Amino acid sequence: MDALEILREASRRIYENVKDLPGTDLAAGDFGRGAGGDISRNIDIVAEKTVLEYLEEAGFECVVLGEECGRVELSDNPSGYVIMDAIDGSANAVRGVPFFCSSLAFARGERLSSVTAGVITDLTGGQSYWATSGGGAFYEGKKIGVRHGDPIYKIVSVNTSGASRELLERLQPVFENNHTRHFGANALEMAMFARGLVDVLIDIRGKIRIQDIAAGYLIAREAGGLLLDEHMRPLDSDLSYETRISFVAAANRAMLDKTVPKI
Numbered sequence: 001m002d003a004l005e006i007l008r009e010a011s012r013r014i015y016e017n018v019k020d021l022p023g024t025d026l027a028a029g030d031f032g033r034g035a036g037g038d039i040s041r042n043i044d045i046v047a048e049k050t051v052l053e054y055l056e057e058a059g060f061e062c063v064v065l066g067e068e069c070g071r072v073e074l075s076d077n078p079s080g081y082v083i084m085d086a087i088d089g090s091a092n093a094v095r096g097v098p099f100f101c102s103s104l105a106f107a108r109g110e111r112l113s114s115v116t117a118g119v120i121t122d123l124t125g126g127q128s129y130w131a132t133s134g135g136g137a138f139y140e141g142k143k144i145g146v147r148h149g150d151p152i153y154k155i156v157s158v159n160t161s162g163a164s165r166e167l168l169e170r171l172q173p174v175f176e177n178n179h180t181r182h183f184g185a186n187a188l189e190m191a192m193f194a195r196g197l198v199d200v201l202i203d204i205r206g207k208i209r210i211q212d213i214a215a216g217y218l219i220a221r222e223a224g225g226l227l228l229d230e231h232m233r234p235l236d237s238d239l240s241y242e243t244r245i246s247f248v249a250a251a252n253r254a255m256l257d258k259t260v261p262k263i
């Protein structure tokens, strides 16, 4: 099986193993701080364990970079890295708010730009988004693309969770002139952007970890999206646990310039 098939099967198993947990006391069990710095909840641990056990069972030669488990070397001769956020949107999942997903990516090298396969699965219903480098992006088997042109309602996702007053002031023009949203799971919002449901994504809090973005980065790029860092340069980064990312995504430069006037 190639990397994409491995990630798709791992995601399918996550869905099977966690689908009865969201919103329950069992989901919330506290396992202390994970490698990514947040409290690991039982639902995060169940989902990660599912992936680790499957990768071992499949004999996939890789190093796992998990949000909770940290770096796990599953081979002495790895073909690359599996970048795993087994539950993105953990707060929603624990509370039972129906917006959370799994995000799995495979990278051949040590940079975001070396991601060659990505799978995001909506864990509220099991629907899956995936992409391979140069092979396009798909939702439930159908090719997807970002939305060009002016929609009736322009939806701009702005991540304001934990934002400072200064950041909110910088973002004020965006709030004033658009239908702004933030649903609470960055990876799933990237996937929805790739599918043309969200027009612009803005997360310039400097909080996003590599695990939150690796799969969405490839899916959005393969769907034709423009992905830039906070200096408006093409988005890229290393895969380190210390790295925190800010980014903006839009279908094209004109849409971005219209939406994000000098933030």
Ligand code: IPD
Pocket (backbone or CB within 6 Å): 038, 067, 085, 087, 088, 089, 090, 091, 159, 161, 183, 184, 185, 186, 187, 207, 208, 212
């Ligand atoms: C979180 C989500 C959320 C974002 C947070 C992330 P997690 O990921 O992506 O949208 O606002 O910064 O930490 O912790 O649920 O995997």
Ligand code: CA
Pocket (backbone or CB within 6 Å): 044, 067, 085, 086, 087, 088, 089, 090
């Ligand atoms: Ca997570």
